[in-house]
Amino acid sequence: MTLTARASRASRAPLAGLLIANAVSVAGIAMSALAIPWLAVTTSHTASAVGALVFAELVPYVLLQVLSGPVVDHVGARRVCLAGNILAACAAAVVPLLSALGTLHYPVLAAAVFVIGGARGTADCATTALLPSAAARADVALERAAGLSTGTARAGQLLGPPLAGVLVVAIGTANVVLVNACTFAASAVLLAFTLPADDARSGAPTDADADAATDAEAESESESERDVGRGYLRRLAAGLRFLASDRLLLGLVTMVAVTNLLDQGLNSVLVPVWIRDGGHSPILLGLITGAAGLGALLGTLGGAWLGPRLPRRATFVTGLLLGGAPRYAVLALSSAIPLVLTVTALAGCAGGAINPLMSAVFYERIPPHLVARVMGAVKASAWAGMPFGPLLAGIGTQVLGLDPTLMIAAAVFVAMSLMPLAFPVWREMRRPETA
Numbered sequence: 009m010t011l012t013a014r015a016s017r018a019s020r021a022p023l024a025g026l027l028i029a030n031a032v033s034v035a036g037i038a039m040s041a042l043a044i045p046w047l048a049v050t051t052s053h054t055a056s057a058v059g060a061l062v063f064a065e066l067v068p069y070v071l072l073q074v075l076s077g078p079v080v081d082h083v084g085a086r087r088v089c090l091a092g093n094i095l096a097a098c099a100a101a102v103v104p105l106l107s108a109l110g111t112l113h114y115p116v117l118a119a120a121v122f123v124i125g126g127a128r129g130t131a132d133c134a135t136t137a138l139l140p141s142a143a144a145r146a147d148v149a150l151e152r153a154a155g156l157s158t159g160t161a162r163a164g165q166l167l168g169p170p171l172a173g174v175l176v177v178a179i180g181t182a183n184v185v186l187v188n189a190c191t192f193a194a195s196a197v198l199l200a201f202t203l204p205a206d207d208a209r210s211g212a213p214t215d216a217d218a219d220a221a222t223d224a225e226a227e228s229e230s231e232s233e234r235d236v237g238r239g240y241l242r243r244l245a246a247g248l249r250f251l252a253s254d255r256l257l258l259g260l261v262t263m264v265a266v267t268n269l270l271d272q273g274l275n276s277v278l279v280p281v282w283i284r285d286g287g288h289s290p291i292l293l294g295l296i297t298g299a300a301g302l303g304a305l306l307g308t309l310g311g312a313w314l315g316p317r318l319p320r321r322a323t324f325v326t327g328l329l330l331g332g333a334p335r336y337a338v339l340a341l342s343s344a345i346p347l348v349l350t351v352t353a354l355a356g357c358a359g360g361a362i363n364p365l366m367s368a369v370f371y372e373r374i375p376p377h378l379v380a381r382v383m384g385a386v387k388a389s390a391w392a393g394m395p396f397g398p399l400l401a402g403i404g405t406q407v408l409g410l411d412p413t414l415m416i417a418a419a420v421f422v423a424m425s426l427m428p429l430a431f432p433v434w435r436e437m438r439r440p441e442t443a
Contacts, residue, residue, distance in 0.1 A: 023142040023153060025202025029195040030135065031160035033093065036191025037128070038168025040100065043176060043184035044121060047103070048114065064118050065125035066391075072129030073388040077381030078243030080130075085137040085380060086203050092131025093196035099123040100189035107182035136387070137380035138203065140371045150371050155312020155364030162305040162360070166298075247381025250374070255433045257373060257382075260366060261389045263424050267332060269393035270417050273401030274336065278417070281410055282339050292345065299349045300335075303356025307331075311361035320369070320437040321428055324362050328425035331359025336418035340411040369437055 048061045080088045099120050106112040143153035175184045251257055275297070283292050307327075338351040374382045404413035428434035 020146045021202045022138075022204060023146040023148060023156075025198050026135065026138055026142050027156055027160045029198045029202075030157060031164045032191050032198070033131075033195040034161045034164030035168040035171070036164075036188040038165050039172035039175070039191075040124075040185055040188040042169050042172040043181050043188070044103075044117070046176070046181050047107075047112075047117060047185070061118055061121055065121045068122055068126035069129040069132075070388045070391045072126045073133050073384040073391075075244070075384075076130040076133045077247055077384035078240050080134045080137055080380035080384075081247075081377060082243060085134040086199070086205070089131050089134035089138060089203075090196050090200055092127045092129075092134060093192045093199070096124050096127035096131065097189045097192035097196065099127060100185055100192060104182040104186040104189075112182070132387070133380055133384040136383045139367075140376065140379065142203075149316040150368035151316050151364040152312045154367030154371070155308050158360075158363045158367070159305060159308040159312060162301065162308055166301050166305060243381065247378050248385055250378050251382050251385050254373060256436045257370065257386070259427065259431065259433065260369065261386055263328075263427065264366075264386075264390045265393045266424055267328075267421065268390055269397040269400070270332075270336075270421060272394040272397030274397075274417065276398040277401035277405065278336070278339065278410065278414060281405055282414075285410060286343055288345070295349060296352055299353040300356040303353035304360035307357035307360025308363055310357070311364040314361075318365075320365055321434055324365055324437065325425060325428050327358045327362035327365075329422065331355045331357075331362070332421035332425055333418040336414045336421065340414035340418070365437075 045061060076088065102120050103112065103117060106116060139153055139157055140150065143150055146153070148156075172184050175187065179187075251261070279296055280293060283289075283296075311327075332355070334351050335355045338348050342348065370383060370386060371379070401413060401417075404416065408416075428437070
């Protein structure tokens with residue numbers, strides 16, 4: 009093997025390791041998303057306990073996406089990512105251990121889930137900061153790298169639940185959580201061997217004086233816990249200020265938050281009500297979810313491959329128009345199951361294709377030393393409206409009826425999709441000349 013070939017393989021190793029670790033970790037998370045609620049049901053026998061358990065995991069996950077950004081940028085994305093995965097593995101391993109000892113009670117399970125959620129949020133924030141440097145080492149366009157990252161995550165989400173269903177029968181529910189712990193540990197080992205140590209800090213040394221000044225101030229104040237806290241708050245504020253000052257990024261964050269809210273209402277309330285009112289089998293819920301997931305996976309991979317060759321704003325608007333409103337309109341206007349499944353799959357494909365494009369825009373506009381801080385805030389903002397989606401969908405369905413609620417949601421989605429054509433700032437989505 010030539011030195012050139014070895015160097016080329018070494019340059020691709022960080023990106024490959026990051027993608028594989030992401031797929032393994034997400035698959036494990038998807039498996040535990042089935043196993044842990046089932047454990048809660050068998051432990052407490054109440055539906056409210058299951059809801060509280062999900063809440064206990066999501067709250068620290070969302071908060072740590074924002075709060076760990078300054079730590080990631082200061083300590084280093086690689087170190088934080090490894091620590092987060094190891095902590096999640098330890099917390100998940102406690103569940104099967106206590107189950108085997110017969111001492112797994114609901115409060116302990118809730119505490120373990122809380123730690124897992126926080127560790128996952130921290131590790132995911134660090135993983136986001138690692139992607140640009142890994143893509144640059146592999147000489148891969150950001151659209152392509154972001155698309156591959158999203159695609160591997162979607163693949164893990166698709167494979168995890170059915171695999172968990174098989175394993176619950178084969179090895180028991182608690183042991184499925186042990187498998188989840190192993191996936192976290194495997195991700196940490198893989199990242200430790202593939203990510204170079206010189207990427208330990210997510211900030212690029214060539215950037216700017218703002219990060220150097222912030223770090224210098226933080227270090228100069230590190231003599232007391234109070235001063236360290238001030239340094240942390242200063243870094244956190246720097247990321248939030250940057251996001252607030254960039255009108256295009258604010259527009260993208262707003263759009264993602266609104267569309268996620270609508271989608272959560274669709275998946276959690278509107279689709280199940282449509283299935284119930286139509287007298288269909290609950291199996292149809294799985295088919296619709298699977299069609300959307302498969303379409304999104306194919307669209308994401310297609311966007312990763314073709315994204316660098318397509319005009320950004322036109323592709324973005326087209327993907328939103330085809331990937332959003334049709335899913336709501338087909339439920340309001342038709343009761344034909346084959347048509348609903350077809351439209352859902354095609355819409356998922358169109359919507360998935362724009363995810364790599366959005367990620368590339370974020371990475372290009374955010375300075376390297378602020379990536380973890382800003383992207384953590386972006387992800388948390390994207391999740392912020394999701395708890396309200398089912399609430400609004402349920403109220404709308406009860407007050408207005410299912411079909412009017414579906415059409416209102418479709419109209420809102422169309423309005424959000426056309427926003428990039430109405431405001432000049434969206435022209436800045438164009439690809440940089442140096443890309």
